[in-house]
Amino acid sequence: MSKKVLIVTGDAAEVLEVYYPYYRVLEEGYEAVIAAPVKKVLHTVVHDFVDGWETYTEKPAHLLPAHIAFADVEPADYDGLIIPGGRAPEYIRSDVNLPRILSHFLENGKPVGAICHAAQVFAALKDTSFFEGRTMTAYTACRLDVERLGATYAKDTLHVDGKLVTGHAWPDLPGFMREFLRLMQ
Structure with a gap:
């Protein structure tokens, strides 16, 4: 039976x-299922870095059909999660419904x-003890979000801490998916 990966996302x-x-x-060779707050066609965006800007720019991108609504997700049916x-x-x-999915x-x-x-x-979780003593990275603007979880913010652009x-x-x-797929084996 093929492994299943849940991708949780939404508009933008x-x-x-x-x-x-x-x-x-x-x-x-795995099954990929896109979940969103409601099952609909999502609007994605392009973020790009422009010289002289202190942050990224944003433009409309492709449409993306969500396969399932968060309320209908049974997390036990999936082997991995991508956000x-x-x-x-x-x-x-x-x-x-998101805390139930993440917690699983x-x-x-x-x-x-x-x-x-x-x-x-991860701010949706009432219990963030999972992140205490862990190290993770994120876009620099999210450093405070990582630290509020109790994790150490890694300045490296890719970090693996357990699973x-x-x-x-x-x-x-490329590195992110290489490491994620390695953990799926």
Whole structure:
């Protein structure tokens, strides 16, 4: 039976951070399922870095169909979890079903990949003790979110701590997916 990877996201996900993992998971022969607050066609965005800007720019990107709503996700059916960044994490974290999904993967030691702004979704958890004593990275603007979880912020653009793979931004996707898929074996 093929392994299944759940990708939790929503509108304004960074296009590369959702499509690259989605296709790499499929390429590996696993099933990839995109979950969102509601089952609908999502709007992704392109974040890019421009000389002279202190932050990234944002433009509309591709449409992305969500396969399933968070409320309908049975986390035990999945072997791994990927959380793309972009602006989606800042609003999907308020979905009442997300803590149930996140907790299952963290409590059961399943691979979790969180890239860029994805660290923001962990604020949805009432119990953040999983992150105490851990090290993780995220986009620099999310350093405070990582530290509020009780984790140490790694300045490296890619970090693996047990079954938790974290990345800084879309340029880190090759290493991020290599490490995540290694944990899926």
